[in-house]
Amino acid sequence: MNESDSGASGRGALAELKEAVTNLFEQVVGLAPDLGLAREFPRHELRVEDDGFRVQVELPGIRRDEIDVSVSGRTLSISSRRERFEPPEGARVLRSERPPGKYELALRLPAEVDPLAVVARMQDGVLDVRLPKPSVRGRSVRVEGTEAEAKEPAAEEMPAAEETPAAEEMPAAEERPTQQMPWEEGPQTPTGEGEGGGTQRG
Amino acid sequence: MGKIESDELRDVPGAGPSAGEDREARARRRHYARPAVDIYSTESEMVVLADMPGVRKGDLEITLERDELTIEGKIAGRREAESTLPWGYHRRFKLRTAFDRERIQASLEEGILRVTLPKAATEQARKIAVD
Numbered sequence: 001m002n003e004s005d006s007g008a009s010g011r012g013a014l015a016e017l018k019e020a021v022t023n024l025f026e027q028v029v030g031l032a033p034d035l036g037l038a039r040e041f042p043r044h045e046l047r048v049e050d051d052g053f054r055v056q057v058e059l060p061g062i063r064r065d066e067i068d069v070s071v072s073g074r075t076l077s078i079s080s081r082r083e084r085f086e087p088p089e090g091a092r093v094l095r096s097e098r099p100p101g102k103y104e105l106a107l108r109l110p111a112e113v114d115p116l117a118v119v120a121r122m123q124d125g126v127l128d129v130r131l132p133k134p135s136v137r138g139r140s141v142r143v144e145g146t147e148a149e150a151k152e153p154a155a156e157e158m159p160a161a162e163e164t165p166a167a168e169e170m171p172a173a174e175e176r177p178t179q180q181m182p183w184e185e186g187p188q189t190p191t192g193e194g195e196g197g198g199t200q201r202g
Numbered sequence: 203m204g205k206i207e208s209d210e211l212r213d214v215p216g217a218g219p220s221a222g223e224d225r226e227a228r229a230r231r232r233h234y235a236r237p238a239v240d241i242y243s244t245e246s247e248m249v250v251l252a253d254m255p256g257v258r259k260g261d262l263e264i265t266l267e268r269d270e271l272t273i274e275g276k277i278a279g280r281r282e283a284e285s286t287l288p289w290g291y292h293r294r295f296k297l298r299t300a301f302d303r304e305r306i307q308a309s310l311e312e313g314i315l316r317v318t319l320p321k322a323a324t325e326q327a328r329k330i331a332v333d
Binding site: 063091095126 | 238240251286313314
């Protein structure tokens with residue numbers, strides 16, 4: 001009786017093991033195409049666009065107030081974290097793949113950007129950051145001195161110079177309604193430390 | 203990767219390259235990613251959570267055909283932009299439990315798909331009887 005029992009459970013265990021191995025194999029094979037991408041977690045992309053750069057980062061399940069984005073010199077830093085998913089009490093866990101923990105990303109940008117013009121947006125679990133290049137035209141600088149030194153009322157030229165429509169170089173105004181990133185609260189004003197001062201925007 | 207419990211569901215591997223595949227099939231095979239999932243099961247239901255960032259509600263397709271559950275979502279604009287990020291997500295599971303098809307529910311929030319599959323009454327009764 002014992003023997004037949006152990007025989008039956010033995011066959012069952014073998015079938016189970018075979019099934020488990022098959023299953024594991026399928027999972028590994030199925031995952032293989034993703035392994036390369038998984039290493040650069042979170043998955044992201046940097047694109048060069050006409051007016052600057054665009055970075056997209058996959059951050060599923062993360063709300064916009066849970067993300068820190070900052071630009072310092074040519075480095076774009078993004079950090080957030082996701083809590084481990086807790087199934088209800090007593091549930092059987094069949095798969096547990098969604099990665100919890102810290103999401104951190106520091107990207108070296110190919111060129112300088114205007115830190116004040118950076119805009120970030122979170123939609124459908126994807127963070128979309130647009131980083132415009134600094135205005136190429138720069139701005140004209142008024143030379144200060146005493147009134148006597150300014151013989152002509154240079155008013156003819158100066159206003160024109162001040163109106164330098166540097167905005168033409170920038171993305172449309174509605175694309176950057178605020179100078180700060182929408183969820184930036186206090187401490188992280190996006191001032192680039194490495195910015196070169198005068199050559200910013202007009 | 204989590205625990206493997208084969209008696210309730212298993213993954214159906216994606217199709218490999220095939221000789222006769224068309225442009226569409228090739229693009230999908232190359233550019234669609236396999237979403238990471240958390241799946242749990244209680245006496246009354248099975249719940250699938252899948253990371254599918256970028257997918258909008260209207261671009262989501264969930265089907266339960268016989269015992270095969272397919273979740274698929276396209277990401278608008280990725281293909282046109284020839285993005286290196288996934289153009290969509292696709293994954294299939296074989297289910298070993300009977301579900302009440304009429305009551306299957308799905309929602310999508312912040313890039314996470316949640317599918318709730320209520321177990322068929324017969325299934326629940328059977329479970330209880332065994333216990």
